[in-house]
Amino acid sequence: MANIIDGKALAQKLRDRLKNEVDMLKDQGIKPGLAVVLVGDNPASLVYVKAKGKACDEVSINSFQRTLHKEITQKELLWQISELNNDPKVHGILVQLPLPEHLDEELILEAISPEKDVDGFHPMNTGRLVINKPLFQPCTPLGIIKLIENTGVDISGKEAVVVGRSNIVGKPVAFMLLHRNATVTICHSRTQNLREKIGRADILIAAIGKPAAIKGEWIKQGAIVIDVGINRLDGGKLVGDVEFDGAFKKASFITPVPGGVGPMTIAMLLYNTVAAAKRQSKGIRV
Numbered sequence: 001m002a003n004i005i006d007g008k009a010l011a012q013k014l015r016d017r018l019k020n021e022v023d024m025l026k027d028q029g030i031k032p033g034l035a036v037v038l039v040g041d042n043p044a045s046l047v048y049v050k051a052k053g054k055a056c057d058e059v060s061i062n063s064f065q066r067t068l069h070k071e072i073t074q075k076e077l078l079w080q081i082s083e084l085n086n087d088p089k090v091h092g093i094l095v096q097l098p099l100p101e102h103l104d105e106e107l108i109l110e111a112i113s114p115e116k117d118v119d120g121f122h123p124m125n126t127g128r129l130v131i132n133k134p135l136f137q138p139c140t141p142l143g144i145i146k147l148i149e150n151t152g153v154d155i156s157g158k159e160a161v162v163v164g165r166s167n168i169v170g171k172p173v174a175f176m177l178l179h180r181n182a183t184v185t186i187c188h189s190r191t192q193n194l195r196e197k198i199g200r201a202d203i204l205i206a207a208i209g210k211p212a213a214i215k216g217e218w219i220k221q222g223a224i225v226i227d228v229g230i231n232r233l234d235g236g237k238l239v240g241d242v243e244f245d246g247a248f249k250k251a252s253f254i255t256p257v258p259g260g261v262g263p264m265t266i267a268m269l270l271y272n273t274v275a276a277a278k279r280q281s282k283g284i285r286v
Contacts, residue, residue: 001248001249002225002247002248002249002250002251002252003151003252003253003254004254004255004256005147005150005253005255005256005260006256006259006260007143007147007255007256007260007263007264008259008263010146010147010150010264010267011263011264011266011267012263014146014264014267014270014271015055015058015059015267015270018059018267018270018271018274019058019059019060021274022059022060022061022274025274025277025278025281026060028281030277030278030281031062031089031277032061032062032091032092032273032274032276032277033061033062033063033064033089033090033091033092033273033277034052034056034061034062034064034091034092034093034094034118034269035064035084035087035090035092035094036049036052036053036063036064036065036066036094036096037066037068037077037080037081037093038065038066038067038068038096039068039069039070039072039077039095039099039100039103040069040070040099040100042098045096045097045098048096049065051266052094052266053065055266055267055269055270056270056273059270059274061273061274062089064084064089064090066080068080070100071100072103074102074103074104074107077103077108078107078108078111081093081095081111081112082111084116085111085112085113085116088280090116091116091118091273091276091277091280092116092117092118092269092272092273092276092277093112093113093116093117093118094118094119094269095108095109095112095119109121109122110122110123114135114136115135115276115279115280116276117136118139118269118272118273119136119138119139119269119272120134120136120137120138120139120142120172120272121167121168125137126167126172129172129175130175132175132179136276137176137268137272138168138169138172139265139266139268139269139272140168140169140173140228140264140265140268141169141172141173141176142176142268142271142272143261143264143265143267143268144169144173144176144205144226144228144264145173145180146264146268147226147255147261147264148203148226151224151253153224153252153253155177155180155182155203156180156181156182157181157182157183158182158183158203159182159183159185159200159201159202159203160182160183160184160185160201160202160203160204160205161184161185161187161197161198161201161203161204161205162174162177162184162185162186162187162205162207163187163188163194163198163204163205163206163207163208163214163241164187164205164206164208164209164228165186165188166207169205169207169228170186170188170205170207171186173205173207174186177203177205182203185197185200185201189208195215195218198214198218198219198220199218199219199220200220201219201220201223202220202223202224203223203224204219204220204223204224204225204226204242205226205228206225206226206227206228206229206240206241206242207228207229207241208229208241209229209231209241210229210231210241211229211231211233211239211240211241212239212240212241212242212243212244213242214241214242214243214247215243215246216242216243216244216245216247216248216249216250217246217250219242219246219247219251222250222252223250223251223252224251224252224254225242225247225251225253226255226260226261227240227241227242227244227254227255227256227257227260228240228241229241229242230257230258230262238258239257240255240257240260242254244256244257
């Protein structure tokens, strides 16, 4: 039977630590600030932005929200980002995705200053991650690493399998594991013998967005299972990408859905924002 990795509890510990750090920074005249740009009224995005604002309030980070009309032009949105890039009160900028179809998501993300890119999606931050000289690392992958480290299991030398190759989770977490001396395999929709590859994993990261696609019986005995998936079934129940009940019987550690990776993503966003404030207060540039 697996030990549950409680992402809520770990995220709360991190937020408590950040609150103390923010209080000390404010004593030095440094007030960390995060700007969240929301374009349109996507219901899921509204929920995420509200949660991020609440998390900022909890740790005393100044939260600046810009809610923009869904028909905003690319030029207007780029101007908004430029204004935030030049605002000394704003240390971190996050553009909530997805954006309306008429906007070039890649161009918008590249417009954010790398020094304020607390989501870690700017090409410069992606490149720095690849060469193991990171400035800001993407929040979900960084949260995953913190969850694994919290188990007390040493990543070095382990067989790690990442199922999913997205730029947001799969690829960056693979590099993070590689930099910690894991032997990493990335699997995806064209991978052959997926079950066999998963069966070798000492550490399994599931990030494909398909409910219970990875069967519990595939899991190696004693593996660490990090389930990134959040899938809503017809009845409203949330499930991950891994068949939880079967995996629970074989894994040594496993994240629940919900309450595993999700809370850590927001905690890492706050972590990156505080790091950005400290860095900018010292005038350090990349």
